[in-house]
Amino acid sequence: LYHEATVVNLLETMMFYKETCEVANDSVLDLVDYCYRKLCFLVAKGNDEEDEDFLQDSGDVTKKMLSTMEELEVQDGRLQFEISIKALSLLRYITDHFDSVSLSVMTRILNTHDIPILLVQLVESPPWTRKKNGQIYKFIEGKWQEVSFEDSLKLTKTEGQVWLALFHLLMERECQEKYDLNNYRKNTIIKLRSYLTEILLDQMPVLGELQRYLEHLSIMEPHPPKKDFILEQVPEIREKLLSKYDGKWTEAEVRAQAQRWASTYNFDVLEELISEPPKCSVCGQPASKRCSRCQNEWYCRRECQVGHWKKHKNACDLLYNAMEKIKNKGEQL
Incomplete structure (x- = not known):
C-alpha cells in the first residue's frame, strides 16, 4: 500500500495536465476502473459510525496494545481511505480533459460504472465528515480536524472535487448525449437540489448552472441517449497482470x-x-x-x-x- 500511495500521489500531480491524458491514451480506461473501485470503497464507508477511533494517530493505536495483525488492519484502513481520496481527485481531472481521451472513457464513466450516481451518494453521505461527542470533524489536508459549525459549511478541497466532477458529467453536452438517463438515475440526481444552498453557490458560483439544469430536469422527461455505433475499448493492463500470474506462485x-x-x-x-x-x-x-x-x-x-x-x-x-x-x-x- 505504501507503494500504491506513492504512485497515486504522482498520478494526482501529473493528471492535472491535459497533456498527460493525451499521452496516457488507452491506459486511462484502467485508471477509470481503478478510480471506480476506490469510489466504491468511499461509498461503502460513508459515515461509518462504528469507526470510533478515526481521530487516533498511529501512536494512540500502539498504546491500545493491539495485536500485530489488528494494528496492520487499522493502518490498512487509513491508507486505503487516503488513497481513495486521491483517486477522487484523479477522476475529477479526467473529467476535466474529456476532449483529450477516447469516447470509451466517457462511456465507461457514465454508463458502465455510473459514476454520477456514486458521486451523488458521496454528497449525501460524505465519509470525510464525522461527528463525535457533539463535535464536527472533517478530513482536511490529509488529517482529521475539528471544525466549528460555521467552518463546516466551508467547502473543503475534497468536497469541491466532487461537485466539479458532477458539474462536468452532468453539464457537458457530449455527456448529456451519452448518458442513459433513466427514471432511477433522474430521481437520484435531482436529490442534489437540496444540497445546492446559497452558501454553497456563494463559494462555487459555477454550480448555479447545475442548479438550473436540475430544476429543468425535475419537470422534464430526459431525452434518450444518443446511440452511436462504436467499438468500445476495454481496459487491459489489470487483466493481463491477473492472467499472467494466476496460479503461477506457490x-x-x-x-x-x-x-x-x-x-x-x-x-x-x-x-x-x-x-x-x-x-x-x-x-x-x-x-x-x-x-x-x-x-x-x-x-x-x-x-x-x-x-x-x-x-x-x-x-x-x-x-x-x-x-x-x-x-x-x-x-x-
Whole structure:
C-alpha cells in the first residue's frame, strides 16, 4: 500500500495536465476502473459510525496494545481511505480533459460504472465528515480536524472535487448525449437540489448552472441517449497482470518473495510516506528515536523510553520474537 500511495500521489500531480491524458491514451480506461473501485470503497464507508477511533494517530493505536495483525488492519484502513481520496481527485481531472481521451472513457464513466450516481451518494453521505461527542470533524489536508459549525459549511478541497466532477458529467453536452438517463438515475440526481444552498453557490458560483439544469430536469422527461455505433475499448493492463500470474506462485514462493521485499524496506523512508509524523508513546511530543528491538514504539528522549520500558517490555518481546520467526523461516526457504 505504501507503494500504491506513492504512485497515486504522482498520478494526482501529473493528471492535472491535459497533456498527460493525451499521452496516457488507452491506459486511462484502467485508471477509470481503478478510480471506480476506490469510489466504491468511499461509498461503502460513508459515515461509518462504528469507526470510533478515526481521530487516533498511529501512536494512540500502539498504546491500545493491539495485536500485530489488528494494528496492520487499522493502518490498512487509513491508507486505503487516503488513497481513495486521491483517486477522487484523479477522476475529477479526467473529467476535466474529456476532449483529450477516447469516447470509451466517457462511456465507461457514465454508463458502465455510473459514476454520477456514486458521486451523488458521496454528497449525501460524505465519509470525510464525522461527528463525535457533539463535535464536527472533517478530513482536511490529509488529517482529521475539528471544525466549528460555521467552518463546516466551508467547502473543503475534497468536497469541491466532487461537485466539479458532477458539474462536468452532468453539464457537458457530449455527456448529456451519452448518458442513459433513466427514471432511477433522474430521481437520484435531482436529490442534489437540496444540497445546492446559497452558501454553497456563494463559494462555487459555477454550480448555479447545475442548479438550473436540475430544476429543468425535475419537470422534464430526459431525452434518450444518443446511440452511436462504436467499438468500445476495454481496459487491459489489470487483466493481463491477473492472467499472467494466476496460479503461477506457490505459497512458499509468495512467502519467500515477501521476505525479500521486507528485508529491503527502510523503516525511516516508509515513515516519511505517512501523513502524520511519529509521536512519543509517552508524552505525545514529536519523536525521533525508536525502540531498537521491535522497531515499533517511538520516543522523544531516552527518559521516556526508560520510563515506558516496564509497560512496553511484553509487547516488545512478542513483536521481536514474531519478527525473528519470520526471518528464520525466510532463511530456511
